[in-house]
Amino acid sequence: MSQYSPKAEIEAVLAARHPNVFAFLGAHEAGEGRQVVRTMQPYAREVAVIVGTERVVAEKVHKDGYFEAMTPRGLYELEITSSEGETTRLSDPYSFGLLLGDQDMYYFREGTHQRLWDVLGASLKTLHGVAGCQFAVWAPNAQRVSVVGDWNRWDGRMHVMRKRIEAGIWEIFIPGVTELTHYKFEVVDTHGHMCLKSDPFAVFAQHGTQTSSLVFDMDRYRWSDSEWMQVRAKRDLYHSPMSAYEVHLGSWKRKAEQGNRWLSYKELADDLIPYVKNLGFTHLEIMGIAEHPFDGSWGYQVTGYFAPTSRFGNPDEFREFVDRCHQAGIGVILDWVPGHFPKDSHGLARFDGTALYEHADPRLGEHQDWGTLIFNYGRHEVKNFLISNALYWLEQFHIDGLRVDAVASMLYLDYSRNAGEWIPNHLGGRENLEAIAFMRELNSVCYAKHPGTTIIAEESTAWPGVSKPVSGGGLGFGFKWNMGWMNDSLRYMAEDPVHRKYHHGEATFAMIYAFDENFILVLSHDEVVHGKGSLINKMPGDRWQKFANLRMFFSWMWAHPGKKLLFMGGEFGQWNEWRHDGSLDWHLFLGEEHSGLQQLVKDLNHLYTSRPALHEKDHEPGGFHWLDANDADNSIFAFVRSAADGDRVTVLVNATPVCRKDYRVGVSEAGSYRELLNSDAPAYAGSGVSAGAGFQAQQVPWQGQPWSIVVDLPPLATLVLGR
Incomplete structure (x- = not known):
């Protein structure tokens, strides 16, 4: 010895x-x-x-x-x-001394470290002239943590880390570890059990059954979107057009001839970006991009919060995708999931043998519906993990917005729980006060650090002030998905036109609360899965009527107050429900109805973005007024959209297959009017019934207006008229 x-x-x-x-x-x-x-x-x-x-x-x-x-x-x-x-x-x-500084430790414990990705995880560095990789992980209750990987034969005896007791962080610098090295943390937990954990701060990771983290150099990429970023910082999103195309990258288009494989980030940049640009959408909203093992979760059961999924390429290739979106004038919104995480043994669950990221009590810490765990928003380090993650996507990937998934599940302690299955807050109520505080801080920090970006809430209840400023008692989100409009509208559209007069109020109800929040009208992925049917198949009637109904509905939606979101496949009337493991049905373009519907969406986006009346006052009562909201017998809706500069458009919706000849509609000014869009036009595979070549205003007061014009309303169609 x-x-x-x-x-x-x-x-x-x-x-x-x-x-x-x-x-x-x-x-x-x-x-x-x-x-x-x-x-x-x-x-x-x-x-x-x-x-x-x-x-x-x-x-x-x-x-x-x-x-x-x-x-x-x-x-x-x-x-x-x-x-x-x-x-x-x-x-x-x-031979190396302490790695993390006292300030890093202090701000992490306090929950205010805004660049945690620089401190925790794996960082390629040169220390004292020695090249290698610095590893750090938070596991305060572990008995031991080692870094294991390719270079040390996955042997936890070789690189045992130093524990920084003041913050519960383990650290080590390992010379010679290079980019793309596979690694994990071997954790001997508080109970003495050993497990292999993926790095919570890994920026690159395997997916599926292989779950190693990979070292990656995040300092190499050089952006080419400076013009976009400068304009973005000054952009007023609330008074600008926002029309988002929601996409699941793994199923938008696949290579059938190559084993049905999905496209890479580079291939998507070559194919998806021009497609979205041609259709005139202002934004792409991408589902579930953070690393996740199970394809069937669609990206909503995340194990790698800091890693864009390696299914389609490496982090720099995803950066290039975003970069090219910006160069094409397209903003990028990511779905972000701070509401829950899966129980996978390699992930965050009981990371050091204790409920570290989650609540220990299942009445607070488990989502029974989804079989997942709920973050402990009251713990400083957990709140810091999530807020720094949001900042990471905005800063390191130039993301323009985050759509926060399942906000309702975060707001309510009794969400989807029976009596006795939840714990009231300290005031005795059902509100999750810690989650509310977290969301307010999240929004305040993100908007302060990255002006021009937006944080969007998917919130399905009537919680007040979701998109109101934190200073005014709101949650501080930029926008809220309008789930009420979606549910009411789809229910109305599913009715046979002969019965729609009995459901007229369902179609007008959204205007009662339309300006209570900064709403986005959504037809999302959730509406075309799990037996709900595709959008085209929700429409009643024969083939012609189904397409006419959907054209009418889309045109009505684009004319309605609120920003827009449409899930992929809806734009050309895909018959099948969405499947995450297959491609959209692109072969449908052999049919003129599908091409016509796609052309309509393109024209709607052009009209929406080019006419201030259709977007400038999306969130202000002064931008909308009814001409006639009560013509239930004929299922006709008439309203006006207007902008501050006097731009005005008149919108007429005929929700029956009956042509309405000589329909008089009120207008505010003398002069001639024209058809800006007719969803029944031949170019869209419609019947071709025209409202008329032009309309001269008559001094006949009507619908509260001093002048009026007479038009023919096509069947199952939306007309947009203007000067």
């Missing part, structure tokens, strides 16, 4: 249970200008310690690979000859 080191400490190191491995391994003062160097190298045949020009062969003190050498005092390297005879020369990980 060693003449320099206690046997008990050597055995503790060999068993990876030494309480402070940095105090034992590495170089330690031995007096008279000498040092003893101790190293654990279980796969080495020989170890030499190099100090300056002197090479000292270390003694193999223990057969399991413990070596030590007495050398002159000074900086040193290890020359390691493996059992296979390969020799490498590296600095010793245990």
Whole structure:
């Protein structure tokens, strides 16, 4: 046994249970200008310690690979000859001092560190002239944490980390670890059980059944979207057009001839961006991009919050995709999931053997419907994890907005729970006060740090002030999905036209609350799965009527107050429900109705973005007024949209297949009017019934207006008229 080191400490190191491995391994003062160097190298045949020009062969003190050498005092390297005879020369990980600064520790404990990705995870660095990788992970209750990976044969004895007790963070710098190295954290939890955990801060990761994290250089990419970013910082989203195309990258289009594989980020940039640009959408909203093991979760059960999924490429390739969107004038919104996370053993669940990220009590910490865990929003470090993650996407990937998934499930302690299955807050109520505080801080921080971006709430209840400022008592989101409009409108549209007069109020009800929030009208992925049917199949009638109804509905939606979102496939009337494991039905373009519907969406986007009346006052009562909201017998709706500069358009919706000849509609000014859009036009595969070539206003007061015009209303159609 060693003449320099206690046997008990050597055995503790060999068993990876030494309480402070940095105090034992590495170089330690031995007096008279000498040092003893101790190293654990279980796969080495020989170890030499190099100090300056002197090479000292270390003694193999223990057969399991413990070596030590007495050398002159000074900086040193290890020359390691493996059992296979390969020799490498590296600095010793245990020769480096503390890595994380006191300020980092303080702000992390406080929950206000806004760049946690710079501190935790795996970061390629050069320390004291030595290239390698710094690893750090939060696991305050673990007995031991080691970094294991390709370079150390996944042996947790070799790179045991230093525990920074002041914050519960483990850290180590490992020389020689390079980009694309696979790694995990081997955690001996508070109960003494060992498990392999993926890095919560990994920026690149495997997906599916393979769950390693990968080292990646995040400092290499050079952006080319400076013009977009400068304009974005000054953009007033509330008074600008916003028309989003929601897409699931794995199923938008696939390569059927190549085993039905999905497209890469590069291929999507080549194909999807021009498609969206041609259709005139202002934004792409991307479903579930953060790394997730299960394809069937659609990206909503996340294990790698800081890693864009490797299904389609590496982080820089996703950056290039966003960059090219911006160069094409298209904003990018990501779906973000701070409401819950899966129980996968390699993920966040019971990370150090305790409920670290989640609540311990299942009445607070589990989503029974989804089989997932709920973040503990009241814990500073957890709140910091989530807010820094939001900032990470906005900063490191130039994302223009985050759509926060399942906000209602975060707001209510009794969400989808029966009596006795939830715990009231300290005031006795059902509101999740910690989640509310988290959301307010999230929105305040993101808007302060990244002006021109937006945070959008998918919130399905009548919670007040979701998109009102935090300073005014609101939650501070920029926009809220209008789920009420969606449900009422789809229910109305599903009615046979002969019965619609009995459901007229369902179609007008949304205007009662239309300006209570900054709403986005959504026809999202959730409406075309799980037996709900595709949009075209929700429409009543024969084939012609189904397409006419959908054309009418889309045109009505684009003319209605509120920003817009349409899920992929809806724009050309896909018959099948959406499937995450297949492609959209692009072969449908053999039919003129599908091409016509797609052309209509293109024209709607052009009209919406070019006419201020249709977008400038989406969230202001002064931008809308009814001409006639009560013509239930004829199922006709007439309203006006207007802008501050006087731009006005008149919208007429005929929700029956009966042509309405000589329909008089009020207008505010004398002069001639024209048809800006007719959803029944031949170009859209409509019947071609025209409202007329032009309309001269008559001095006949009507519908509260001093003038009026007479038009023919096509069947199952929306007309947009203007000067």
